Amino acid sequence: MRKFYLIVFTSMLLLLTACSSGASKDSIKVIKFADAGWDSIRIHNSIAQFIIEEGYGYDTDVTVGTTAATLQALEQGDINVYMELWTDNIKEVYEKAIEKGSIIKAATNFNDNAQGLYVPTYVIEGDKKRGIEPVAPDLKTVEDLAKYPELFKDPEDPSKGRIIGAPSSWVVSEHLETKIKTYGLDESYNYLAPGSDSAIVASLAGAYKKGEPWVGYYWSPTWVTAGYDLTLLEDHPYDEAVWEENKGTEFPPNDVVVAVHKDFPTQAKDVYEFLKNYKTSNELTEEALNFMEENEAEADEAAKWWMKEHEDIWTGWVPEDVAEKVKKALN
Template sequence: MREKGWIKFISGLLVILVTFLLGGCAATNQNQQQAADEQKPQLIFADPQWDSVEFNNAVAQYIIENGYGYPTDTTSGSTAITFEGLVNGDIDIYMEVWTDNLQPKYGEDVKSGAIQELGVNFSDNAQGLYVPTYLINGDPARGIEPLAPDLKSVQDLPKYQQLFQDPEDPSKGRIFGSPAGWEVDKILQAKIKNYELDKNYNYFSPGSDTALATSITKAYEEGTPWLGYYWTPTWIMGKYDMTLLQDTPYSEELWDGGYRCAFPSMNITIAVNKNVPQKAPDVAEFLKNYQTNSELLSSALAYMQKNDVKVDQAAIWFLKNNEDTWTKWVPGDIAQKVKATLK
């Protein structure tokens, strides 16, 4: 009996010891993982201040923070300033590089190795001069007659300067351009001058993306004329019926000779500073897989506008409702971590 009791005592002691050791190992592993997460470098995203890039930032930041354990932040500024920040290392990640608007600098910086292009975010985009479709076709439901039924192209615009009258200079029409500081602003001003539209129109630079969108919203709700620059994907194009004016078909020769043709549809890429693949290799792999499209982005942006939610809330809505899309970007264990935070 004493021998059996002694064996039971030793067995119980071993069970306690093994349990203690396993618990200690688990705690150690957990502490090591926590320490590793705390040591991960902060990743800075570029915010050139248009809505689709801010949405893409929010989605990527949520996945990186909750799935990979890296802290993130954003740096705001013009396209030129934020892109220069990417090159010199003040910014790590640029979720939407409108490549053709930044040539030849973009190509030179990729070639030099200062930045790395990880992939194409989306390529089904359009940009140029738009008008509300009701100006061309009318809108019987709203009692709007077609005021410019023959307006089809940019080349037709000299005939319609009075329709788009500039309230500050009635002798000319007004073309709404892009916000000052955007790289496309230089392109638009050059196009208008080279097309000699400056003889008939004043170029008006709104103060921000919001101001430009507000000018469209106001005109559309009032059923009045509006002419200006816009692009896809945006919530504006998801909500309103707008017509892109035709232009001379794109050719490299005409574009390089003063932007005398339509904007090319371009690859909107994801680029990172040269150091990111070394300091956050798992994030670099994730960004290589990150891919959206204009329809998906316009839907998310329209959700933001319709429900008056901030971009962070829209990112969570997107992640909850588009699992089949974003889970393809990450390994299974990362997807599970992200999903756990969405419940």
């Protein structure tokens, strides 16, 4: 039953779907993963699912929903595993869940990621090969955007610039809106929260192809930050008190963790031991994302390619007998 996707409409729906997994506090038949809507989590899901299905013999499913809905489902046990939980984007909720013991951090997937407001590097440095002159050579920080609203003109309101934000359903969108107000950029810019990640990419790709100025939110690891020459605008050094007050610093260091429901270590002890060893990096994740984009591949195809390329890494996460089963299934 690989990758049977269930759309999350309400937490009640998630509760009902959990009943079909045959889960109890001591056993589980189907291991359910969270898909909160971006490609890297889908790749990590696919890597883990392939190992779990072929190496450990469990069935797996994926439940799709917003970060808030899927995290709530993880707390309730309607989802068992969250392969890419960006802890500081949802710091308060995550820490409360950890404190009350409803979820458990199994491992840090990666912690060398970045996020914030990006511009194409040609905006600052130009691009001689493409005949593009630098139009904002002094643009270095988020606050510097105040000097250049006319460069990033909002086509629907030419009196202001436009900053492309995160999708409105993502918690980080609220952080960005607060940051923009803190720096007074709302006086000269409109903030646009697109409906999806793909809408951000379409906006960036359209501007990049024409060599036009663009400013907006993105993060790494993604094929976008690996494939386009982008510059992350600098911000004030992270300070927890300032961040909590008004988001007037760079984004906090963001441990991206593998988290599981509190009952999972006893429901599937062998898989939990595997997940405790799961560790990648920004670069390793972007390799799979690049393959996915360049080959118009699905996440499970990219996962298999990545596993063939990095056998030395994933075989270190599992016992030798499990690794042999998985290698046999890959070939």
